[in-house]
Amino acid sequence: MKRIDITAYGVPEEVAHCVDMPDVGEPRPGEVVFDMLAFPINPADISFCRGSYRLRPPLPATPGAEGVGRVTAVGAGVVNVKPGDLVINMQRENWAQRRRVKAEDAVPIPPGLDLVQAAMLRINPPTALLLLDDHVALKPGDWVIQNVSNSAVGRHVIVLAKARGLRTINVVRRDDVAGELRDLGADVVLKDGPDLAERARAATGGAPIKLGIDAVSGEACKRIGDCVAEGGVVVSYGSMSGQDPVMSRTAVNMRGVNLTGFNLGRGLAKRTREQVRAIYADLALKIRGGVLKAPIDAFYPIDEIRQALVRAQQGGRHGKVLVLPNGALQ
Ligand SMILES: NC(=O)c1ccc[n+]([C@@H]2O[C@H](COP(=O)([O-])OP(=O)(O)OC[C@H]3O[C@@H](n4cnc5c(N)ncnc54)[C@H](OP(=O)(O)O)[C@@H]3O)[C@@H](O)[C@H]2O)c1
Numbered sequence: 090m091k092r093i094d095i096t097a098y099g100v101p102e103e104v105a106h107c108v109d110m111p112d113v114g115e116p117r118p119g120e121v122v123f124d125m126l127a128f129p130i131n132p133a134d135i136s137f138c139r140g141s142y143r144l145r146p147p148l149p150a151t152p153g154a155e156g157v158g159r160v161t162a163v164g165a166g167v168v169n170v171k172p173g174d175l176v177i178n179m180q181r182e183n184w185a186q187r188r189r190v191k192a193e194d195a196v197p198i199p200p201g202l203d204l205v206q207a208a209m210l211r212i213n214p215p216t217a218l219l220l221l222d223d224h225v226a227l228k229p230g231d232w233v234i235q236n237v238s239n240s241a242v243g244r245h246v247i248v249l250a251k252a253r254g255l256r257t258i259n260v261v262r263r264d265d266v267a268g269e270l271r272d273l274g275a276d277v278v279l280k281d282g283p284d285l286a287e288r289a290r291a292a293t294g295g296a297p298i299k300l301g302i303d304a305v306s307g308e309a310c311k312r313i314g315d316c317v318a319e320g321g322v323v324v325s326y327g328s329m330s331g332q333d334p335v336m337s338r339t340a341v342n343m344r345g346v347n348l349t350g351f352n353l354g355r356g357l358a359k360r361t362r363e364q365v366r367a368i369y370a371d372l373a374l375k376i377r378g379g380v381l382k383a384p385i386d387a388f389y390p391i392d393e394i395r396q397a398l399v400r401a402q403q404g405g406r407h408g409k410v411l412v413l414p415n416g417a418l419q
Pocket of ligand 1: 131132133212213216237238239240241242243262263304305326327328329330351352353354404405406408409
């Protein structure tokens with residue numbers, strides 16, 4: 090069985106290796122074994138390899154926060170899934186051809202889902218949903234501003250916000266994605282820059298922006314904060330710049346804008362197991378219906394993890410880089 094191990098924390102394509110491992114073996118009681126069919130390379134996986142992610146396990150370590158698998162065997166007492174079912178795994182270490190996990194962590198997904206999109210169900214769709222749900226009360230017509238709008242999360246935010254009648258200003262770092270984002274439902278697309286607040290104000294006609302969503306951090310977070318109205322909230326949920334979030338004194342002191350942070354694990358932990366399952370069931374239906382979709386840049390086999398990691402870190406991609414550990418999807 091092949092698995093990706095990192096042997097040091099450092100440059101992802103230098104520290105990640107595809108290694109041969111003994112098979113995971115038969116499932117014990119209460120366990121499930123599944124073949125991993127596809128996994129994406131997310132920004133958090135890149136940070137994990139670099140050692141800058143919040144989790145920094147002893148080495149060697151296997152990255153991989155998500156993916157989609159097909160169950161091959163279940164242990165005694167397992168009733169929630171059966172061989173042949175498609176599952177997402179709620180635990181990590183998914184960059185491998187096969188996994189053996191507790192049955193409660195293998196969440197079955199409805200049939201008919203595009204496998205590629207299913208591989209990206211666990212993290213980004215619920216992140217987009219909870220970013221809109223958990224921070225400020227929003228009603229139809231309200232304005233929201235976000236950066237990294239061309240990311241998978243950003244695209245899901247556009248679609249979910251539009252469905253609620255919210256209006257979005259979508260900040261990007263390149264102009265060529267504006268048309269696609271408008272087609273998804275973006276009301277306004279603006280290229281980031283020092284005069285962002287003036288351009289955002291012009292775009293809303295002075296209407297207040299209640300929620301700012303930031304995943305670039307550093308000065309880009311400050312620019313989002315400067316767009317948000319009195320009493321509004323800025324949610325920091327990522328740091329594509331590698332910097333810590335910054336806010337201006339004008340935003341914090343004069344307008345009482347609050348900076349808060351979001352992490353999916355914390356967001357889900359506030360909910361019951363039933364609520365979490367309901368969230369995933371609903372998001373799975375939205376994916377099956379083609380409502381939520383992340384574009385794909387490229388696929389790689391597992392033994393080309395080095396090339397996949399290089400590509401995943403290049404700017405100007407058109408979507409996600411995915412790895413197919415067990416060959417082409419059927
Ligand atoms: N807190 C949480 O629980 C949580 C959960 C999920 C995701 N996230 C975070 O959400 C963000 C988006 O994740 P994703 O998987 O949706 O990303 P993705 O689809 O891989 O896209 C990455 C995006 O980041 C942009 N980008 C890269 N470097 C940048 C920089 N230096 N300045 C500005 N923009 C930059 C890219 O812009 P171009 O399109 O122009 O290349 C692209 O739109 C990441 O920061 C991730 O860590 C957080």
